[in-house]
Amino acid sequence: MVETLLEIHGLKTWFKTDDGMVRAVDGVDLRIDHGETLGVVGESGCGKTVTARSVLKLIDMPPGRFEGGRILWRGRDLIPLDDQEMNKIRAREIAIIFQEPMTSLNPVYTVGDQIAEVIALHQKLGRKQAMEGAAEMLRLVNIPNPQHRVHDYPHQFSGGMRQRVMIAMALSCQPKLLIADEPTTALDVTIQAQILELMHEMKDRFGMAIMLITHAMGVVAETCQRVTVMYAGKVVEEAPVGELFGQPRHPYTQGLIRSIPRVDRAAEKKQRLEAISGTVPSLLDPPPGCRFAARCRYASDICVREMPPLKEVAPGHFVRCVL
Amino acid sequence: MSRQWILRRILLVIPAMLGISVLLYTVLALAPGDPFSELAQNPAVPPEVAAALRAKFGLDDPVWVRYGHWFTSMMRGDWGFSFVSRMDVDTLILQRLPTTLIVIGAAQLMAILVALPVGVLAGIRPYSVFDQIANTLAFIGFSLPTFFTGLLLILVFSIQLDWLPFVYRADINATGWKFYWEHIRQSIMPVMVLGLFQGASLVRYVRSSVLDVVKLDYVITARSKGIGERKVVTKHVVRNALIPVVTLVMLQMPVVFGGAIVTEQIFRVPGIGSLLISAMLANDTPVVMAVTFVFSCLVVLCNLIADVLYAWLDPRISYR
């Protein structure tokens, strides 16, 4: 039996705004086991990032607020924990990297300082040893000449290199889970592949789990074991990766998969890419029924009236749809 | 921060000084009439001094030659003679400059000590009760003209409570501790007037800068490291927020010098500000020109300090 690291049940993270409550995350369930890579996909604004930040409680409160649900980290609920207790979990057990490597590092400190800060704190080391640790981490993420580059400032690194620095920083305490929030979106295509490759390598090396948040289905197909699909603050489908791509059950997932550009087909048959028509519903006072109903070609009366439950249609394959 | 960079920045002072001196001299040259003719009729001025002055300034030369003379003699430290005080202008200014600098410096120090923590606290908890009180007080602080604050303080602390003297005396008749104590006592109100004004704008600058920085990605990164909120703020927010504040504070310096002139005038502090006003009221043109020039130099110097501080705080600058 593999250990379950993270279990999220019915998480609701809402934001108070001038116009009312925005239900950014409105009842999300997901699970990550030891050593696996879970893909979390969905279009922008569907609540992926808020879910990720909720796990580490990096949401500004106010305006944000946990409206309900539980975040179980190895069986322990994180929501009631205070900041001090969270700080024992942050970086040491769960680390996070963000979408924008250009702005995620503090411009006024050297990268060495910023990595050493984590090492010194969590491994109770002196500054000198921590700096050595930082150089070692830079070497691990394949940054050439790490002994010198620890003393460089972020602006002296390219985007891809900065993301490597971020990974080095995140992994410096060997966390059990790495949350990667669109880690490659802001990078060039060739660099994207390198970063994904690096994350994979690090995962095997440290035996950690990864929660990979992305909107690129191609990346998911290549790197993840299981996938959770989110739409408008809710999970609509969850399945092992092969099954999800083989037999997608939710109309939204089907749409997402059809919208993956296929270079071969586009070239051979001049086939146009399929888009999902319509837009995401407002998360202010969302409609009572299925969030996707307005855009769903199979939608019927019941879809508009009430929210379908998440039901298991095959072992490990859950769908929130009446079909 | 590289040495060459600092050197380059110091060299940039030269065109700034030249520009300002040209501007000042243009104002003087455009002024109708001959600023020295009045002095020639002044019985306090010996005729030979007036004649020497006319010759030195070569009043019939073309304007750029006159400017050249004026500028070179200013650079040499030959700033002319004050007919009113009957002494060399440079000696007069050097006598009074330290007082002005001490008052401004003490006020700036006080402003920073109060405004920095208040601005940071207000910025990290925007729209809290503390923030709203601090913000409103800051608005009141910099909407109060220095001359009114000065009179209010005199009214309360000198007239009503009779705690502090409202006239600054240079000739304190005491020695040892009592001498210093009297000096501090009479400096309290001028320093408070200036400090209140500077502190009020500083609170606003710090607050809005912190507000901008707190939202940035690297602050979230810092939080995700588990280093604790206090360290996130002191190490990752304040340091970065100070960078734009340095520039804003220095942009404020001309206003601060203006405030210093008013403050010195109200409390009769014997600095160069009150010297400027009395020189103007007495038509003492060499002193007026020289004091204005000194104020300009001080502003340029402050800009230089600001840029060096900026580069020290922000490593991205000096590598460019």
Add this chain to the structure above:
Amino acid sequence: MTVTQSAPTGVPAPAAAATATTRKKQHFSPWQEVWRRFRRHRLALASSIVLGLIIVTVVFGPLVWTVPINEIDFAAKLQGPSWAHPLGTDDLGQDVLARMIYGGRISLAVGLAAMVVAIFVGVLVGAIAGMASGKVDAALMWLSDLFLSLPTLPLLLLIIYLFRDSLKAVFGVEGGIFIMIVVVIGGLRWMPAARLVRAQFLSLREKEFVEAARALGASRTRQVVQHILPNALGPVIVAATIDVAAAIIQESTLSFLGLGFPPDIPTWGRLLADAKDYLDIAPHWALASGAAIFLTVLSINFIGDGLRDALDPRRVI
């Protein structure tokens, strides 16, 4: 109008998009939207009322309060507030209220006129620098840097000291000093507006809608007037508001130092300067004139803050 386009939505979720099923969002015209946001700044709203009252008093006051400003009555000198003299009298027994109303006209007029000068020069310089770029831009920005490092008050004093007699001769006592003070205060305050306008130019010049206009063959002047300046309007309005307050303080400072308007013309600064020697026996005199300056400047500053909130679309509460 992009100035007020994006409504302040909540933090991470871009939830503004509306579909048939979601609540209908009310639509406002851009200026209604500005007003809606301005109204939320309670201090700014209160300040607008206070400033409005001050302006009404100063403009229409003499119609109601007909006491002359220069009626000397030594028997009634330095009196505290009474029914005959609501704000008391000065050292010559003149009515302080009447003098304050008159002085307020000058102070407000100087503030507004100096702001117009500053904004006019600033927008002009900023637009030229932003359009021209290259050497002209660099030269103009160097000039604005230079002006920013001028010690304003000493220079102001110097210019007035050197020029007041000749201007008095040409334009008369009041007019000459008024023109000079306005031009000099405004002429030393154009830099922020110039920088704002230039910054807007630089960021907007490459934006799609300006490029579209350019592609359609709009002339340069047309581009500037129709497409770029309206976008720079928000920050410039805020700067203009602050300029009025600063100019009022500057003028009062000059008068307070005895180097502004001539002694027989009561301005708020002048009244305060005269009152300071009687602080111990007639504090009402200084308090009245000082409070007038303070209240006016404070309310203008709060209005500026409210306008900043209302006109800055990036702001998120």
